Amino acid sequence: GAGVSQSPSNKVTEKGKDVELRCDPISGHTALYWYRQSLGQGLEFLIYFQGNSAPDKSGLPSDRFSAERTGGSVSTLTIQRTQQEDSAVYLCASSLAPRGPGNTIYFGEGSWLTVV
Amino acid sequence: KQEVTQIPAALSVPEGENLVLNCSFTDSAIYNLQWFRQDPGKGLTSLLLIQSSQREQTSGRLNASLDKSSGRSTLYIAASQPGDSATYLCAVSPSYSGAGSYQLTFGKGTKLSVIP
Numbered sequence: 562g563a564g565v566s567q568s569p570s571n572k573v574t575e576k577g578k579d580v581e582l583r584c585d586p587i588s589g590h591t592a593l594y595w596y597r598q599s600l601g602q603g604l605e606f607l608i609y610f611q612g613n614s615a616p617d618k619s620g621l622p623s624d625r626f627s628a629e630r631t632g633g634s635v636s637t638l639t640i641q642r643t644q645q646e647d648s649a650v651y652l653c654a655s656s657l658a659p660r661g662p663g664n665t666i667y668f669g670e671g672s673w674l675t676v677v
Numbered sequence: 678k679q680e681v682t683q684i685p686a687a688l689s690v691p692e693g694e695n696l697v698l699n700c701s702f703t704d705s706a707i708y709n710l711q712w713f714r715q716d717p718g719k720g721l722t723s724l725l726l727i728q729s730s731q732r733e734q735t736s737g738r739l740n741a742s743l744d745k746s747s748g749r750s751t752l753y754i755a756a757s758q759p760g761d762s763a764t765y766l767c768a769v770s771p772s773y774s775g776a777g778s779y780q781l782t783f784g785k786g787t788k789l790s791v792i793p
Contacts, residue, residue, distance in 0.1 A: 565720075592779070603681075604721075604766070606780040617779055652720055659779045666711065666781065670720040 563587075565669035567653050573675045574643055582638045582672045584653030592659045593636050594666065595628060599649040607651075610636060611659065643676045650674070679704045681769060683784035690757055691792050698752040698787045700767035705745050707769045708778075712741050712752050715764045715786065724765075725752070729772065757791045764788045 566585040574580050586593050595607040606620040610630045621627070625644075630636040640647055650671040656664050680703045690696050700710070709728045713721040725734045725741040727750070733742040740753040750767055768781040 567720075594779070594781075596781075603785045604768075604781070604783040606782075609779045617777060619777060620780065654721075660708070664709070665723050665726050667723060668713075668721040 565653055565655055565667055567651075567669040567672050569672055570670065571673045571675075573677060576645060576676055577642055579639065579641045580643055580674060582640075582651050582653075582674070584636045584638070584655075584669060586634065586636070586653070586655030587667055588634075590655035590657055590667075591633065592656045592664075593630060594654045594656075595636070595638050596652045596654065596668075597649045598652060598671070604652065607638070609659070640674075643674075645676045648674055648676045679707075679769060679771065679782040681767060681782050681784040683765075683767060683787050685787060686785065687788040687790070689790040689792060692757060692759060694757050694791075695753070695755050696757055696789070698754070698765050698789070700750040700752070700784055702748045702750075702769050702782075704771070705748050706772040707745060708772045710741075710743055710750050710767060710769045711781070712739075712750075713766045713768065715766060717763075721766065754789075757789075759791045759793050762789055762791050 568583045593610040596604045598604050609617040612633045625641045628638045652671045654666045654668040656666045682701045711726045712724045727734050727743045738755040743750045764786040766786040768783040
C-alpha cells in the first residue's frame with residue numbers, strides 16, 4: 562500500500578481480555594516501530610524491528626505486551642489481560658532504514674484502544 | 678535521559694501571520710531531528726527531517742532550523758492558513774548505536790490554531 566496501514570482503527574475491549582493490533586508497513590521498509598500515545602502524554606516508544614528481529618524491546622511496559630513480525634512485513638502487537646491503563650492510541654511506523662538516507666519515519670493512523 | 682520540550686503548548690494566530698514553534702532538547706548528542714504534524718484522530722505526518730550535520734531544511738512554507746550545540750530547533754511557518762491548524766511535534770533520535778538507538782524521543786507538541 563501507499564502508507565502504513567493499521568487495524569483495527571478502533572477497539573473497545575473488556576478488562577482482562579487479550580487484543581491483537583496489526584500493522585502493515587510501507588512495502589520495502591525494513592525498519593518497523595510501535596509507539597503508544599496516551600491521553601495528555603507524549604509518544605512512548607514500545608519496540609523496534611529490523612526485518613523480523615526485534616533488537617530493541619526496551620519500551621514494552623510489562624510482560625503482558627508482546628510483538629512479532631513475520632516475512633519482514635506485517636507486525637502484530639498483542640496485549641494480554643488488558644488493563645484500563647492500556648487504553649491509548651497504538652501507533653505503528655516504518656522507515657527504509659533506521660539510519661542514513663531514507664530514515665524518515667512514516668506513521669500509520671493508529672489503533673485506538675479503549676479498555677472498559 | 679533525553680528530554681524534549683515544546684513551548685508553547687498551544688498557540689492561536691490570525692490567518693496570514695508568520696509564526697515560530699520552538700523545540701528544545703537536553704542531550705545534544707542527536708542523530709537527527711524530525712518535525713511532525715498530527716491532525717485530530719489521525720496519525721503523524723512527517724514534515725521535515727534535519728540531520729545533525731545540517732542547519733536547516735525547507736519545504737514550501739515550512740522552514741526548520743537546528744542548533745545542536747544549544748539543543749534547540751525551530752519550525753517557521755510562513756503565511757499561516759486555517760489548514761495549518763494541527764498539533765506539531767518534534768522528535769530526536771540519539772547519535773549512539775546499540776540498544777535504544779532507534780527510539781525517537783518526542784515532545785508533547787504545540788497545538789496550533791489558525792483563525793480565519
